Amino acid sequence: MLKQVCDLFSAKRLIFALILISTSAISQTLCTNYAVIPDPATPISASGSGNVYNTTINVPDFYVLTDVNVTVDITHTWNADIEVTLISPLGTEVKLAFDKGGSGDNYNNVTFDDASGNTLPTAGATLSGDYQPEESLATLNGENFNGNWILRIVDDADQDGGAINSVILNLCYADPVPTNTAHLGPGGVGGTDGTSSLRFWYDANNESYSNGASISSVSDLSGYGNTLTASGGERPSYTLTTAAINNLSSMSFDGNDELETSYKGNSNENMSFFMVVNYENTNELDVALQHGGRNTIGFDDDEKYADYVGGENHKSALSNPNTWGIHSKTFANSGTNRLKFYVNNNNTDGFTHNIENRSSNTWVGGNGSGGGTGLNGSIGEVFKYTKTLNTAERIVIDNYLSAKYDIGLSTNDFYTQDNAGFNFDHDVAGIGQATDGSNHTDSQGTGIVRMYNPSALANDEFLFWGRDNKAATIFVTNTSNYQERISTKWRVSKRNDVGNVSFILDLNGIDISGKQPCATLKLVIDNNADLLSPKDTSRDLTDIGGGLYKVNNVVFADGDYFTIEYQDLIVLDDTQFYNGSGAVSVPNDSDGCYKLLVKSTSNGALTLTEDARVREIEIEAGGVLSTSSSIKLQVTNGIVNEGELRLVEGSQLIQTHTSAANLNSGSGSLHVDQTATTSTAYQSGYWSSPVRNSGTSAGTPYAISQVLKDGTVPTAATASVGEAVDINFISGHDGSNSSTPIEISTRWLAKFNNASDWTRFVSPTAATFTSGEGWNMKSMGARFTFRGIPNDGDYTFTIDENKLSLLGNPLSFGIRCRCFY
Secondary structure, eight states, rough: OOOSSSOOOOHHHHHHHHOOOOOOTTTEEEEEEEEEESSSSSEEEESSSSSEEEEEEEEEOBBEEEEEEEEEEEEEESOOOEEEEEEOOOEEEEEEESOOOOTTTOEEEEEEEETTTTOOSSSSSSSEEEOSSSSSSGGGGBOOOEEEEEEEEEEEESSSSSSEEEEEEEEEEEOOOOOOTBBBBBOOOOOSSSSSSSSEEEEGGOOOOOOOOOOOOOTTTTTOOOOEOOOOGGEEEEEEGGGGGGEEEEEEEEOOOOEEEEEEETTOEEEEEEEEEEEEOOOOOEEEEEEOOOEEEEEEEEEEEEEETTEEEEEEEOOOTSOOEEEEEOOOOOSSSSSEETTTTEEEEEOOOOOOOOEEEESSSSSSTSSSOOOOEEEEEEEESOOOOOOHHHHHHHHHHHHHHHOOSSSOOOOTTTTTTTTTEEEEEEEEEETOOOOEEEEEEEEEEEEETTTTOOOTEEEEEEEOSSSOOOEEEETTTTEEEOHHHHHHESSSSSOOOOEEEEESSOTTTTTTTTOOOOEEEETTTHHHHHHHHOOEEEETTTTTTEEEEOOOTTOOOOEEEEEEEEOOOOOOSSOOOOOOOOOOOOOOTTTEOTTTTTEEEEEEOOOESSSSEOTTOOEEEOOOTEEEEEEEEOOSSSSSEEEEEEEEEEEEOOOOOOOOBOOEEEEEEEEEEEESTTTOOEEOOOOOOOOOTTTBBOOOOHHHHEEEOOOOOOOOBTEEEOOEESSSOBBBBBSSSEEEGGGGOOOSBSSSSSSSOOOSSSSSSSSOOOOEOTTTHHHHEEEEOOOOOOOOOOTTTBBOEEEEEEEOSOOOGGGGG
């Protein structure tokens, strides 16, 4: 058995300089680096004593510290001359190193970390690695790290000097993710776990009835489990597509239908109700919601909005039959004018109602046992809160309902991306503060995007967002930039400026199994709908657990688009490379996370110009992947090749997976040249093939003529005349490396496979070889081209006692004997 047990190539040293702001997460603790790398380095004078050198590091973020680490790189002779102090924006000073290191020179990327097990030396030493500071950095925990930090260096002796090369602050904080769940209700107001003030929530669009079907139950989205039920002739009918409300679903009632729940609301509560409703002109009382034993939402005999609460009739001045509208009302159990009617967010009426203590089951679309008549009309959505919603909350909910059902608002229509031609109608949510100072600062609603913690919220400021479709979301390849993009995009409406916000993406229930652990989800924000030229660098999302991904300090402008992407592909077509980390986006050694996809249009003219490492390769039919000379192409997993892979002039293909299986497939071919080391007809050489016949599965025997071709014309990036033509195998004794094509005598071919002697005169066209088996051939110094599917995986051979086998390297790259057993 051939088995690789050591590295084939020595590691290459990468030298780079970064000015970096990078984020990492452990559980829900985040650490961010803030670096200053002066160019040129800040000089430390060799003359004078007591000189002070301050390096200022500005930190724009606002978080409470939980841990601080500092890394410094200082060139200086006689380390004992230096005193290093860190000063926080609040003025707290921490001694890091005072007169340490004796006569040694330089602080070589020294990290001060309370958790280090190393103490600073006093004797002569070059300082490097990590050390405990002289005073604990934990003193800074609990401070807000926004502002200017100072690393102060005092050189307290003459004659020795140097330079400050870099300072990096590593600041950690507990990620401030709210633990409440009151952001999942309508528009993001209220929770859905059965503990919030959202007491019931019924939405026809959440049901799965066919058009015209009788409705026997409607689920409660509030989490309280207050399911509506009906039976027999009391069942309303289901309208799957209602043109007047954005082609959404609704429940239709004929005056004798009603849905009931055993939830017993009390008429003396603080309450808020919303209903998307269309009622007919019947000249009779129509009850749409019976709650607490009273007609809570209804329409009287002259078709005006009405109720019978507290034993009194309250009638609006507004009549709006045969028209879909958003009707809401709020009840307060103290004060005057405490019952308020709203239609499409316009406060139409106010009453001071009697407060009584009544409770009963709740009916939707009918009156139950409370008298009156049922509804002649339709309901799309209805819900109740056990509190009087504030102005900001009502504005958020009304804008959610307005966008969803395409119903215009009379006032406070702040979300405009649902307007004609925009159509970002779905999963609308919002945060903001009304002119009266009331606010709502944390919303997700029915979608997967949550925003909260606005940094600069003031009166009359709102931020809304909605998406452009209601289909289930999946990640698909965007063929414009070959990123894996979620199958929807969002747009923002912004009224004035709420500042920056925290952003959480909820991917629970969404398949992201195609994303590699090494790939990063990104929030992409653009002022163009194609989202191909982000106005700001894409923001990395941090996995905070539970299917949630977060980024802080996000700033949106009015009308911005945003979406979510991650990279899985590096792509080559006939015009360019996409997404590689090298020059002009070619892949390089840092791209091991990604798959290299070669499109059918690639003709080989664009080559791999840097050593590259990728996860896997797919070459479409007709596509060509070519290297420049002496390139190492390393692949972690398999290769699906329906086109051509051309290794030019000393380039090598290396596969590093540890699976015993051969992961390569396809009907395409690898082209790789090999020049014979024997130069005359009187010398033989041992050969084995790095490929099998194209289109065959691993282990399929091949013939020499299928994989070994005349390489007189060397493999180039693009196909050329005379390249890889068939060898002329002749029966005579003499061959020729100067003929076209070259001639090889079949008398020169032999194999030795678990035998006591050679098998001579092997037919070059007989499929008698398997990968790893070798043959003897007189090759006269000719150049040959191997063409086929590259071998990989494990190869096992059995050799009987007192038998011999000629085995050769079955792989497409060189091996060292000491690496195998």
